[in-house]
Amino acid sequence: MGNKEKEKKSGFQKLMESGSETPNVPRETFGAIDIGSNAIRLLISYVETYSDKRVECKKAAFVRIPIRLGDDVFESGRISKVKVDALNDALRSFASLMRTYEVKDYRACATCAMREAQNGEEVVGNIKSQSGLDVEIISGDEEAETIFAAGGLKEVLDSKKNYAYVDVGGGSTEVIIYANGERVEERSFKLGTVRMLIGKASVDEWEEFKSWLKEMRDKWKPAAVIGSGGNINKVHKMLEKKSDESVKAKEVRMLFDLMRKLTVTERMEKLYLNQSRAEVIVFALKIFCTVVDKFDVRDILVPRVGLVDGIVRGLIAKNVKAVES
Numbered sequence: 001m002g003n004k005e006k007e008k009k010s011g012f013q014k015l016m017e018s019g020s021e022t023p024n025v026p027r028e029t030f031g032a033i034d035i036g037s038n039a040i041r042l043l044i045s046y047v048e049t050y051s052d053k054r055v056e057c058k059k060a061a062f063v064r065i066p067i068r069l070g071d072d073v074f075e076s077g078r079i080s081k082v083k084v085d086a087l088n089d090a091l092r093s094f095a096s097l098m099r100t101y102e103v104k105d106y107r108a109c110a111t112c113a114m115r116e117a118q119n120g121e122e123v124v125g126n127i128k129s130q131s132g133l134d135v136e137i138i139s140g141d142e143e144a145e146t147i148f149a150a151g152g153l154k155e156v157l158d159s160k161k162n163y164a165y166v167d168v169g170g171g172s173t174e175v176i177i178y179a180n181g182e183r184v185e186e187r188s189f190k191l192g193t194v195r196m197l198i199g200k201a202s203v204d205e206w207e208e209f210k211s212w213l214k215e216m217r218d219k220w221k222p223a224a225v226i227g228s229g230g231n232i233n234k235v236h237k238m239l240e241k242k243s244d245e246s247v248k249a250k251e252v253r254m255l256f257d258l259m260r261k262l263t264v265t266e267r268m269e270k271l272y273l274n275q276s277r278a279e280v281i282v283f284a285l286k287i288f289c290t291v292v293d294k295f296d297v298r299d300i301l302v303p304r305v306g307l308v309d310g311i312v313r314g315l316i317a318k319n320v321k322a323v324e325s
Contacts, residue, residue, distance in 0.1 A: 031106035032311035037070030037170025043308035066276035070194030112171030140188035144174035146310035170194035193280035213294035231284030
């Protein structure tokens with residue numbers, strides 16, 4: 001056995017021998033809830049602070065339930081009793097999970113469907129009485145900014161270039177233009193996957209969307225698009241991309257052309273998608289195709305983070321003194 005192998009073995013033996021003496025790393029637990037138009041999500045994360053002030057965030061649990069509040073809201077303007085009951089059942093289980101994990105702090109945010117629901121505030125009050133959870137109804141701008149703040153972009157962004165951040169949800173699409181690392185333009189459009197699924201995305205909104213994108217292209221000339229939302233995250237995973245590897249515009253067009261020719265069942269069988277994803281992903285692809293065409297860009301950077309990741313990041317900043325940069 002060579003000297004290097006002896007050193008490795010010796011090092012491993014020392015590590016094993018001293019393992020029982022390693023002090024416990026201080027850990028705090030945080031919870032994030034996203035009540036969206038297409039699904040509700042719970043993320044529970046461990047945050048560990050090391051002796052060198054380094055902070056690491058590790059996923060402890062993640063639950064996604066496709067309740068799809070947008071079906072009601074975009075059709076009738078209200079959340080039905082059936083959906084409210086399902087939402088309360090899910091959120092009571094979320095509250096129980098957070099107690100089990102001994103969550104120190106949490107934040108629950110509701111987005112487009114709850115914003116537009118005539119009975120949104122009433123539903124929030126009902127949630128409080130049923131599960132004890134405090135829910136905030138946040139604006140589209142705050143939603144997009146929270147997701148962007150989740151991180152994951154440092155390795156791929158060039159501070160000398162401009163970018164268009166595009167978050168496609170179930171009820172709306174938020175677009176933020178970043179120049180020199182600062183947000184300079186932003187707009188929210190009533191174009192979301194659930195809204196499109198039930199035929200409630202208007203022609204006028206589409207035209208306004210395309211016109212505004214062209215205006216932003218001429219004004220800021222984005223070098224690339226930063227894509228967020230469950231569907232573009234899924235596309236990134238389906239294409240087996242590495243974490244810092246972009247989705248190409250031509251790949252988005254290819255997938256859109258493929259999926260729109262398939263039925264929901266065929267998407268499930270041939271592409272191994274669950275039903276709730278198979279029903280809406282083609283609409284997200286249509287939005288992203290429109291974005292890359294109007295901006296005339298080749299790349300979509302996909303950090304694969306969501307609102308719950310951004311919420312956890314905010315909770316860390318609020319509760320933990322040394323936040324990982």
